[in-house]
Amino acid sequence: MVSFIPGIELSRHFYEDVVKKLIDRPHAAALIGEGSEVLGFDQQRSTDHSWGPRMQVFVSASHVNEVSKAIEHGLPAVYKGYPVRFYSWQTESVRHHVEVTTLDHWLSVQLKIDSHTELQKDKWLSLPQQHLLQFTAGAVFHDELGELTRMRKQLSWYPTDIWLWMMASQWHLIGNTEPLLGRTVEANDGRGSLMVAFRLVRLIMELCFLQEKRYWPYLKWFGTAFSRLRVASEIGPVLDRILGSSNHQDRENAVKQALEIVAERHNTLGLTPSVIPKFEPFQVGINDAVRPYRVLNAGSYVGACKSAITDETIRMLAHVGAIDQLTHVDDALINFTSWPDRLKHCYKAEMDLHITN
Numbered sequence: 064m065v066s067f068i069p070g071i072e073l074s075r076h077f078y079e080d081v082v083k084k085l086i087d088r089p090h091a092a093a094l095i096g097e098g099s100e101v102l103g104f105d106q107q108r109s110t111d112h113s114w115g116p117r118m119q120v121f122v123s124a125s126h127v128n129e130v131s132k133a134i135e136h137g138l139p140a141v142y143k144g145y146p147v148r149f150y151s152w153q154t155e156s157v158r159h160h161v162e163v164t165t166l167d168h169w170l171s172v173q174l175k176i177d178s179h180t181e182l183q184k185d186k187w188l189s190l191p192q193q194h195l196l197q198f199t200a201g202a203v204f205h206d207e208l209g210e211l212t213r214m215r216k217q218l219s220w221y222p223t224d225i226w227l228w229m230m231a232s233q234w235h236l237i238g239n240t241e242p243l244l245g246r247t248v249e250a251n252d253g254r255g256s257l258m259v260a261f262r263l264v265r266l267i268m269e270l271c272f273l274q275e276k277r278y279w280p281y282l283k284w285f286g287t288a289f290s291r292l293r294v295a296s297e298i299g300p301v302l303d304r305i306l307g308s309s310n311h312q313d314r315e316n317a318v319k320q321a322l323e324i325v326a327e328r329h330n331t332l333g334l335t336p337s338v339i340p341k342f343e344p345f346q347v348g349i350n351d352a353v354r355p356y357r358v359l360n361a362g363s364y365v366g367a368c369k370s371a372i373t374d375e376t377i378r379m380l381a382h383v384g385a386i387d388q389l390t391h392v393d394d395a396l397i398n399f400t401s402w403p404d405r406l407k408h409c410y411k412a413e414m415d416l417h418i419t420n
Contacts, residue, residue, distance in 0.1 A: 065144035067107045070100020070114065071202050077116035077142050078204040082161055085137040086130055091121040091166070091211040095201040096173060102200050104284050113152055115145045117160030118204065121211055124165050131163040166210055174198060175404065178214050184377060184414060187225050188385045189407035191397040196278040220276045224374045225385070227334060231368035232384035233270045237322070238361030240266060242345040244318065245356025248311045260314055263321075264302050269388070270325050271298065274332060281393065298324045322359045335367035376414040 068076075074094045082092065096119065099105040105114070122130050138147050138159050148159045162169075170176050174194055176186065199219050206212050221229065240262055247255040271294050272279040280288050289295055301324065304317040319342060326340035342357045365382065372378040383389050386406055396402050 067110070068143060069103070070094070070098065070105045070109070070117075071103060073116050073143065073145065074100075074118050075202060075204055078118055081137075081139065081142060082118065082120065082134065083205065085133045086120065086122075087133075088122055088126045088130055089207050090126075090130070091203065091206040091208050092118055093121075093201060093203040093206075093211060094118050096197050099284065101197060102280060102284055102288070104287055110145075113150065115149045115160065116142045116147055117162075119162045119164065119169060121164065121166045121169065121208070127163055127165065134161050134163060135159070166214065170198075170214070178210060182218075183411075184222075184225065184374070185407045185411035187221055188410040189403050190386070191392050191403060192278040192387045193281050193392065193397060196280055199278070220278075223334075224372045224377045226273070226276075227368045227372045228377050228380060229385050229388065230270070230273050230329075231365045231372075232382040232388055233266065233273055234361045234364040234368065235382035236384065236388065237263065237266045237270065238359070238365065241318070241322075241358045241361065242354065242356050244315060245345070245354070245358075248315075249356075253311075256311060256314075260305050260318065263318055264305050267298070267302065267321050267325060271295075271328075274325065274328050279387070294324070294328060319357070319359070322361075326359065326364065329364055329367075335371045338363045338367050376417045379417040380410075380413055 071094055078092050094117065095101060098113070099109050100114065120130065120134070138161065140147060148157050150157050151160065167177050167179075170178060174190065176182060182190075195218055199215050203211060203215070220226070240259060243259045244256060244263065247253075247259055268285070268289050269279060271289065271292055275292050275294065277288070277292060279285060290299065298321055301317050301321045305314055305321065308314040308317060323340055326338070329335075330337040338360075341360045341363075343360065345354045345356045345358045346352070347354060369378050386392060386403060389406070390396060390402075
């Protein structure tokens with residue numbers, strides 16, 4: 064068995080030792096796009112399909128054919144014990160995986176954007192974080208053109224108003240979910256209580272990603288990526304208590320502690336005036352009804368985020384969240400359907416309502 068080499072490291076050496084010597088035109092070279100190795104999460108198990116020395120090489124349109132031919136004829140059969148040509152599920156054939164293209168073509172196919180047009184608000188809201196992560200993670204091995212580095216920086220995080228609205232939406236989702244924990248316990252619904260607790264854990268973890276300005280990946284790598292956040296060592300054990308407790312009071316206490324952590328971290332961001340976390344009986348909002356479940360004043364964090372948004376069309380949107388907050392984003396939806404593009408039009412239509420009104 065060949066000794067395992069992390070994919071980024073393997074591809075970096077492959078570029079330096081082999082591919083670079085085959086290109087005599089201005090270019091950029093990187094490992095981005097799909098694959099656990101792009102995220103830095105690959106293991107020996109990852110090598111069982113579509114894994115090996117690979118990369119993207121970006122050149123001008125006039126040089127694509129020339130560089131493609133040079134690479135096709137110059138690549139070895141094996142590199143560091145790994146086949147250079149291996150199965151591609153995209154083409155259902157065995158081929159090398161040094162993709163030679165233009166940056167504009169890659170962006171058009173993978174993200175449905177181009178490098179010459181500023182992203183509009185509706186596009187930001189409908190771009191799956193997995194796609195943004197695939198472009199901004201990985202590694203750049205060479206970029207004498209500078210365009211790839213510029214675009215990665217441009218897409219490294221959301222514009223501030225979009226970011227604030229997404230955090231407002233996340234606080235709204237947490238605020239709507241938290242009182243259900245006490246209600247399910249009161250109804251003697253142990254299974255329902257666990258489901259609500261697990262939902263809260265997911266929402267809190269998502270908020271942690273937002274607060275640290277990190278795109279979250281799809282479910283397979285969500286927990287792994289979360290473990291690398293700065294807050295993980297502090298809040299992780301608390302979330303584990305929520306997930307592992309069989310006592311509803313212990314679970315509720317752990318939820319309170321976790322929410323206190325993200326509430327205080329909200330204040331350290333300095334994006335809004337500080338909000339003091341308070342836990343008070345749940346106010347239903349109808350007929351002055353008050354229930355005895357002590358919940359965080361999540362609405363205050365929603366309001367603080369919204370008040371800091373300068374773009375009124377974003378501030379006035381209902382708190383449904385961007386595509387990853389609104390949907391169960393999976394491979395089928397984001398890669399094989401037109402749903403992201405349809406949602407882009409939906410977000411635009413909602414914002415247009417506030418312009419016309």
